[in-house]
Amino acid sequence: MASSAQYGSVPFKQQIDFFRSKLAMPTRTWTDLYAGEHDHGFMVAGASKMALVEDLQQSIARMIEGGLTIAQFRKDFDEIVARHGWDYKGGRNWRTRVIYETNLRQSYHAGREAQMADPELRARRPYGLYRHGGSSDPRPHHLAKDGWVIPLDDPFWDTWSPQNGWGCTCKKFAISARDVERMGLTVMEQAPDIPMVDKTIGVNGPSPREVTLPEGIDPGFEHRPGAGRVRSMSPPEIEQPLKSVPGRHFPDRGAVDALPDAQDFTGALLENGLAPEAYIDSFLKEFGATLDTPKVFKDAAGEPLAISDALFRHPGTGKLKVGKRDRARFLPMLARAIKEPDEIWVAGEFHGATDKPVLRRRYIASFMIEGEAQPGIAVFEWGRDGWAGVTTFQTDDEHIDAFRAGVRLYRRGQ
Template identity: 55%
Template sequence: MAVSHGSLPFQEQIDYFRGKTDIPTRAWTDIYNVEHDWAFVVAGATKRDLLSDMRGAVEKAISQGLTLEQFRKDFDQVVGRHGWQYNGGRGWRSRVIYETNLRQSYNAGRETQMADPELRKRRPYGVYRHGDSAHPRAEHLFWDGTTLPLDDPWWATHTPQNGWGCKCKKFMASQRDVDRMGLKVGPAPAVEYEDRTIGVNSPNGPRVVRVPKGIDPGFDFAPGQSRLNAAVPPLRAHDPLPDPGARASSVQGAGLPNRRAPGALPAAREMPANRLLPTGLTDSEYAGRFLAEFGATEAAPVVFKDVTGDAVVIGRELFTNAKTGALKIRKRGHARELLLLADAIKDPDEVWVRLEWLYSRNKAVVRRRYISRYQIDGEPVPALSVFEVGDDGWDGVTTFSPESNDPDYLEQLRIGVRLYRRPQIDKK
C-alpha cells in the first residue's frame, strides 16, 4: 500500500501515527473505537519494551513506505528479540498489524487533509469506493458510489476502514467530479444497528456492543476525527482579555519582548449592517452561522490556516461548556457580533504573538492575537474585534464601546511581536 501523497511524504499520516501512546493490552477489545486515535496497541503485547520495538517497526513501514514482506523482516526480529508468543500464524498476525495500522493512519491523515476549508469549498462531497477485498462484504458493495456532503452525519460511522481487512476508501469530489462520474448526491443509506458480542476470549470477559450493520465492532468511527475535535481550542477559563479601560499593567505579558508597533492600527473597514446577526436565534443557529464562515459545521471541524500560515482548528467546541458539552453563546452577550469575530480571524488588521508566563499555574503559553476594527453601517462608533488563542484555549472581545477605540487601550492590545499588518490601500 502506498504511503506517499504524490511524490511527497504523507506527513499527516506520519504525524497521526507518531501522536499515539503505547498501551500494553491483553486483548484487542481492551482498546476500542476512537481510543485507537490515541493508542498504539498490539493485542497480547503486555511488555512495554516489546510494544515499543513493534511500534518502531510499524512507524518505519509507514514513514519509509515498506512493503508487507519488508515489514515482516522487522516483525521477525522483534519477535525473536523478545521471545514473544503470539496467537495466530506469522503470516496472518503480521498482516493484521501491518495493514490495520497503515490503512487507519492513512485514512486519518486523509481526514486531516479533508478538513482544510479551502479544499472543502472546491470539493465539498465525499464518495465511498469499495476496495478489492478478497471476500467483499455485501454492505460495502452496496455503499460503493455513495456520495454525500463531507459534513453528513453518515460519515461519522461509515468512513473507511470499516472492518478487518476492509480496503474501502473515501474520496473528495467537486460537483463537476460528481457529474462526470454519473453519481448522485444523497440521500445517505439507511443505517440499521445490531448488537455484537466481542471479547469472548478476552481475560476481561465478553461484552455486547452496538454497531451499524456491515461494520465490524471497533471500526464505527472516522479515523482521526476525535483528535481534530480535541484540537479545537476551548473557551479560556482564566486570564481573560482586558476590558476597555483596563490598566496597561494588567495586560502585560512576559517572555517575548513587548514591541509596540509604530503608527496606529489600520483604519476601520466599512461593513454592511447584515454582518450583525439577528437577535432571537438559538445557540445552535449562532454557532452554525459562525462555523459556516470557515466551512465547518457542528459535526465537522476544519483546520483553518490564517494569514501568517498558522493553523486554528474551528469547531463546535469553541462555544461549549467543558463539563456538559452544551453550547453557551448567548450567555456571553456577544452572539450578534460573532461574524465580526470570524472576520477578525480570517482577515485581521494585525496579528501579534507573545509568550506569557502564567504565575498561577507556573507555566508559559504562546498566544496569538488577531485584532480588527470595522465601521458597521448605522453604528455610531467602530466595532473592535479581538480573538486570542493559545495552548490554554481562546478568548475574544467584540464591542462597540467608545472606550475600545481609545488609543491607549488599543496600544495595550498591540504587545509582543507583530506577525502581520493588513496592507493599506490609498483612496484617491
C-alpha cells in the same frame, strides 16, 4: 502484500506524522482502545508491556516510512516476540497481517483525511467518492456504496470514511464537479439514512463494550481516521485574554489607524438560560462543525484553526463548559469575528505566570446589533495554551487598542 502495491512506494508526510505522534498504549484486549481513540494511541491487542508495544510501534513506523513489505515486518515481529517472550493469541500469519495492514491502511487514510480537510482543496473538490476495494468476497454494504458521491461535509463521512472493517480495502476520493460529469456519476445532496445496530463486543474478554454503529461497518471502524486530531489541536478556554502591556509584547506595532466601520450583524444573539450545548452549537455551526464533527477552518489570512467541541471542554474532566452564562449568549458574535474579522493580529506575549513568550493570534470585529445603541466589539484570542473571548459595547479606543498588538496580518477591505 507490500504496502507499495496499494498505497504507493513513497509514504507521504501526513501519514508519517499521524503515526509517529501516537502514544504506545499497553492493553489487555482490543476493546481497551476503541474507534477514534486510535487516532492518539498505538496498541496491539494483548500486548500489555510498554517495551513490547513500543518495539512493535517502531517496527510499523519503519514499515510506513520505508514502504516495506509484510515479509519484512514478520521478520521484525519474530525478533520482537522472541526478545520479550510474548505469548500472543492467534496464528502468526493472521496476527501479523492484521497488525501490519490495519496500521498501514488507517494511517494512510488519516493522512488522506488531513489533506482533504484543507479548505482550498475542499473548495475545488467538494465531493467525496466511495469506491469499493474490489475484493473477491465483497461485503454487501460496502459494495452497494461503490460510486456514491456525497458532499465531503455530509455526516455520512464521519462513520463511512474507509477503512470500514478488518481487511477492508475501500477508498474515498475528493473529486470536483468536473470529475463527477466526466465519470458519469450523480451527486447525492445528502446521504440516505443508514440503519444503526447495537452490538456487544469483547464478550469473551475482560473489557466488553456496548456499541452502536451503522449497519455494515465492523465495530471499531465507525469513525473518520484522524478526526480526533482536530480536537487535539483545539486549545481549551482560558478565563481572561492576555492584554498587551507596553514593553510586554513583541514586535511593536507602531502607528495604526482606527478599526473599519462596524458591520451589520445578521441574525440575533442568544437568550440567557439555555443549555450549554445550545450555546456551543451556535458557535460550532458557523463553521459547519457540530459537537460530534470537528472542522478545520482557514481564516481570512489563510491560517488554519481547529474548530471542535474541545474548545468548550474542561481540559481535566472533559465536561462541556461555556464560562459565564451571561457571556455565552455572545458566542455567535465571537464566531463571526473569526469568520469575518475587521483585523487579524499576531503577537508574542510574555505569559504572566511563567514569564515565557507565547504566540497570540487575535481576531477583532465590530458589529451593529439590532437594539443596541453602540457597536458591539468582539475579540477572539487564540494561542497554543488556550483561547479567550471578549465582547463589549464600550467604544473606548484605548480598551480595544490593548488587543491590537504585534503584526497585523489582515484588514477588511485591504
